[in-house]
Amino acid sequence: MADANINNFISGDFLFELGAEELPSGQIKNIADYFSSKLKESLDEAQIIFATTVVYYTPRRITILIRDINLEVQDKEVEIKGPPEKITRAPDGKFTPAALGFLKKNNGEEKDAFFKDNYLFIKQSIKGQNAQAVLEKSLPEILKNTPGVRFMRWANSEAKFARPPQWMCAILADKVLDFELENLRSSNKSYGHRFLGPEEFTVKDFDQYVKQLEKQGVTLDQGLRKEKIVREANALAKSIGAETIYDDALLDEISLITENPSPVLCDFDSRFLQIPECVLTTVMIQHQRYIPLKRDGKLIEQFITISNNPLEKARHNIKVGNEKVIVPRFKDAEFFVHEDNKISLDERFVKLDRLNFLKGSMQQKAKRLEKISEYIASELEKTLSGNPMIESKLELDDIKRAALLAKADLSTNLVFEFTELQGEIGGIYAAKQGFNKNIQESISEHYLPRFAGDKHPQNIGGKIIAIADKVDNIVCSFALGKIPSGSADPFALRRQANGLLEIIIESRLIMDIEKLIKFTCELQEKDFGNGDSITKIKGRGEDRQEVQVSELTWQGTDKAVIDFIESRLEFVFEQRHKNKDINKSVLSKGSALKELNKRHMTIHFLASISAQAQFEKLVEGVNRLINICKGKEISQEIKPELFETDYEKEFYEVSKKLNSCKDQNLNYDTVYNPELLFSAADAISKFFDNVLVNSEEEKIRLNRQALVAYANNTFKDLADFSLIK
Amino acid sequence: MQPYDTEKGASTMNPATFLRVLENKEWNMACIEPCRRPTDGRYAENPNRLQHYFQYQVIMQPNPHNSQDLYLDSLKAIGIDVLAHDIRFVEDNWESPTLGAWGCGWEVWLDGMEITQFTYFQQAGGIEIKPVAVELTYGLERIAMYLQKVDSVFDLLWHEHNGKQVFYKDIYKRNEFEQSTYNFEISDVDRLSRLYKEYSAEAQLCLDKFMAIPAFDYVLKCSHCFNLLDARGAISKDERQNFILEIRSLAEKTAKLYTSALGTVNKAR
Structure with missing residues (x-):
């Protein structure tokens, strides 16, 4: 309730400092924000108004400052709205059982009840609450219930916290609050820097507190x-x-x-x-x-x-x-x-047979990476030359070599000690051994992007192997039944799916991802078969039974992986184009993984024109087409000779032009252009303004319906405009 | 107290820590503990990495409210001027997967160097520790290097008498070299694997006969064997997990037995 006019009240500042043994840096802010939001909640609930809250924190203290809390206790008159008059007032004017029920629920009496705007109301006065009492009551509860990861108990405590609390300083205006947490009691004392100024001092107000801390070696403001x-x-x-x-x-x-x-x-x-x-x-x-x-x-x-x-x-x-x-x-x-340096990468590749992947050895995985990368490379070859995002040339031999050696650094001491540098280390050792730049870079980059917002591989080989690695990881996890659910995603498959999609989208790679997934499934099935037979427990209680199942499932795995990766698309596009409606309208017709670049170009195109004034007219026009065609089966051919007006002819011409765009191979630039689209919008609105589709003459009517359906289908190929608002 | 006489990776594995904190009573102890971590060996070529070294172990159960101040006073007592250094408590949640034990706390940094592990013990052998015990594990060589202002652990002065000096290297340099060589190059993987199995069977035998303390001895033997195998690079990621789970299971059974009626009956004898 930071909005109220505070000038009418006697108010004072609230200062709370929790002193603690050095708090984990990753949790301090969360704890401070939690304190602040819970304190606000308590004051709001008690209908006590205040101005602003600010949080400060250091490793040894969390400080909440709430300015101008109303210190006066004020009772308040409120009106509570009940059921409509017609069900609460009987014809004889008396209250119905529904009305009495409402009164009872709110502890109201008949004399407090009245009707207003055709509803039953009761008047109630709410006892004002004292800010000090509210804070003293809520603070221990807030402290005790602070959520956090790996919180600890200390000495004989029942409560858990990030680290043992050491002191609690709490003052409201000139009063010291009094409450307890475990064996600690609140006071108006604080302490400075552990070594530079550990002496206790008395806190009078916020400004004095900050100055005194500074004197005792602490800069409070993070x-x-x-x-x-x-x-x-x-x-x-x-x-x-x-x-x-x-x-x-x-x-x-x-x-x-x-x-x-x-x-x-x-x-x-x-x-x-x-x-x-x-x-x-x-x-x-x-x-x-x-x-x-x-x-x-x-x-x-x-x-x-x-x-x-x-x-x-x-x-x-x-x-x-x-x-x-x-x-x-x-x-x-x-x-x-x-x-x-004593062991070359080629020798390390041989040693990979001793290292395990999710299933099978890392050596097997590296061999698969070679095949998947080769497959992707051959898919890309036809379209890569015109790709404006790709600078390096695709050298198949380099890519295959890099794929085979990509995992070799896993057996190095450096990667054992610095796991986060896997790949990068391989690239460095590859350079030392004289492998060419393509190979170095491809090995080095193939784990990218490692997290949201991380950089992408730059070398085309790096991109290809990165995609191959991720699709191989996802397929294998799915086949093993290790599928992300809810917040559980131990193998970070969502992140990997995002990464894979981002690389393909960003680099405008033209490939059928569904086919890639199927190819990978087949390869793995060849490598693993159904794996070992494992015992699984099904059912509970009396239904509990042990069943033997095979370790890997191939039936439906390709479809599950396709669905999973497709389900990440909306999220991935949202990071690129904030216009969710447009993303959805282009993705909604399904099978986007078959032609991801085309969808991307379309989204990009629509987003780029969506701010223009005519765009709204276009959306409106296409939605009229959609509404007319809804639920109708129209198979009639268009007969231009039956057109009666120029509006029909113009509409047909522009629709034909649009339709021819759809069949052109959409590569690195959209073939749609805004002028054409907006002229279509124009033609649609002129058509509807001047032509009656439901002509009385049947053949004219059917012909016009066919025209509308034709245009509608043309637009449908672009996007589902009914999803754009 | 005196140290325990079986190889251990950390003083937490001394039964006077691991088992005693499970008794959930007041318990305060301190001792110097020799520790072994085969993978940390560097053939005496690294100025402060050793496969054998000493910890000073302190347990206070329940932890006093002023544990940190007591600890800092101990540093002052051995001549460290806290205002002339940068002393920091850096978050570090200690965990021993093989012992089913964990706690919250810090590494204490003296001018960037970790000199102590400071842990509020929450669980050992899978059992909640109540009241909470605080464990201070001082890295003695590192602290001594500060006090004596030497750059290498091997240059530490161990003893001086009538002008004669004995250095750390005089006592431990050959040990570091030979043990590193043994740990990384010589140990017989097959035999160690067999020994591991034998020790684990012996631990199980003790458990079956309700003898928690001897069982724990063999848990420690298993743990050391595992560390030796690990130093040889003989353990794959999956096997590693299996070893850890197996040792933890033994440690947890030992802890359970130690605190159960069947285990504590021996106390009365």
Whole structure:
């Protein structure tokens, strides 16, 4: 209820700070937002008005500030609406049982009841609630019921929380709230930075609280901490002529594990720059939360660590300490590279028979990847030359080689230690062994995109193998019965399906995905057959029985995979074109996987003209066609000689033009053009305005119906316009 | 207390931790514990990676409200000025899949280096721990490297008497080299697999005879065998999962027996 006119009330600010042992950085914001929304809910429920809420958080505290809470207790008159008058008032004027029931339900008496606007109402006065009492009652409940992953108990606690709470500071205007959680009691005391200013202090109001925290070494506002990190890290990098490497996730995390972020510049031995850059940055960012530095686009032998201690006397220790930490990690990586280099990728391919895939060995999988990639390549070959999105040439031998070696890096020490770098490591080793650029890139990129919004493979080989890998994973999971349901998707098949579709859409690859799925199913069936016989339990209680089933099912798997991947299409297109109606109108006729590029081009085309004024007219016109044809079977041929007006002729001409577009091979540019479509819209509206379809003369009527049906079918091929609003 | 005399990957596997916290009573202990992690060996070539090292293990059950302050005081007591370093509690939820145990807590970082694992124990052997125990596991070599300001663990001064000095390398360097070589290159996979089976059968025998503590000894033996096989790269991903499940199942049965009436009857003797 942040909208009320607060000037009429005596109001005060509410400040709540939960102090805790260092909270997990990934959960702090969720907890803070939960506190804030639950507190708002409690106040709203009690009909207590307030102005704004703000949340602040550090690793050791979550602070909620609610401004201008109404402190006055006010009773309120409300009118509650009941059933209609006609069923609540009997002909003799008395209340019917329905009316009495309504009164009883609301604890109302007959004297409070009245009729207004043909409805029964009762007047009620609601006892106002005291804000302090409401907060004291709701806070312990909110704290105890905070949802979160991997929450813990502590000492003898019944409650669970992210980490043990240490103190609770809660003040409303000038009053200290009094409530308990486990063995903690609320107060008006807070504490500063763990080392810089741990002393207890008394909180009077928000401004004094923020200032006092600052004095005791804590910057409360997470946004300010993040800004400080960026500003100071960049300045430090600039001072040595370098640039920082970071992403937002890293900055967010650092700002959530420091109360007083202070950058320190550190060095390492430049010999470690021999190690692949992705390994170095992964160690620095993922393992140590350091900010790596680059100069002229290349990593340099320095990095920035963000400490939580700005004191001058700590600077040297922090520098030396962090430098010492990175050495064994880099040495480890160096050792792994050294060991890995003893075995070539070809030898590693042979070793893949000892590594398991979902079913069968990784070697089998690699061989399948080769075949599926070859299949995709041959499908694409005919249409690839005109594709504006593809720069590299399709070299079949390179693709087959890369597919076969794509999984070879799984047996390297580096990938064992840095799983997230699989593929990329393979690409680096391929380069070292002198494989050409196509092969390097294809191996390196074939896991992309790894998450929503991740980059796509650039090399055509990388794209093809990425598609092959994903379709192979999905098919095998489905055959094994490991199918995503609800929120459970342990093999991230939805993400993989999205990735596969995104690559095909983005790169405008012209291929029949249904055929690809069927091809993959056949290959796997050849590789695995029905697998082992496994025992499954069916039914419960007395119906419970053990049945023997085969491990893999091929009956209907292709269809299930097609449906599954098709079901991801709307989501994928929504990420590209916000206009959901248009996406749906083009996808709704089914079988989109057979001609995905065509659908994509159509969606793209319709979305591009949807903002123009004539588009609405077009939608309206086509919907008139749809409505007239609804439920009718029209098989009559059009006889142009029966046209009586120019409107019919014009409408027919433009429809024919449109219809011829449909048969043209739709590749990299839509053959529809806006002028043609809008002239059709014009022709439709002129036709309906001037021509009566239901002519009294039967042959004229049938001929006009045939014309409408013809146009309708033509548009149907483009999209289902009835879905566009 | 004194350490336990069987190979273990972490001091949590000392029965004075793993089994005692299941008793759900007040229990406070501390001891130095030698640990072995075959895969971490680096032939004495890495300045702080070892396949054999020492932990200082502290258990406080129930955890005191000021556990963190007590811990920081212990650092001060051994000469670490908390204002002259960057000390951080970095989220780390400890989990031992082979022991069916997990907890919430942190790695404690001293200027970026992990020096202690700080865990609020929630479960061991699949059994809830109530009241919650806090486990502090200090990495002794790393802390000593700080105090002595040396870059390599092998340069740590172990003892000094009448001007004669004994260093870490004098005691453990050859050990690291030979054990790494054994773990990675020499151990006999077939024999270790057989040993594993024998140990697991012995654990089961103890369980069948309601002897939880000897059973636990053999669970530890199984775990070490598994680690040795792992270091040889002899375990595929699927097999790995099977090993883990099997050892966990033994650990859970042991924990259950230890806390059951049949197990505790031995206490009265």
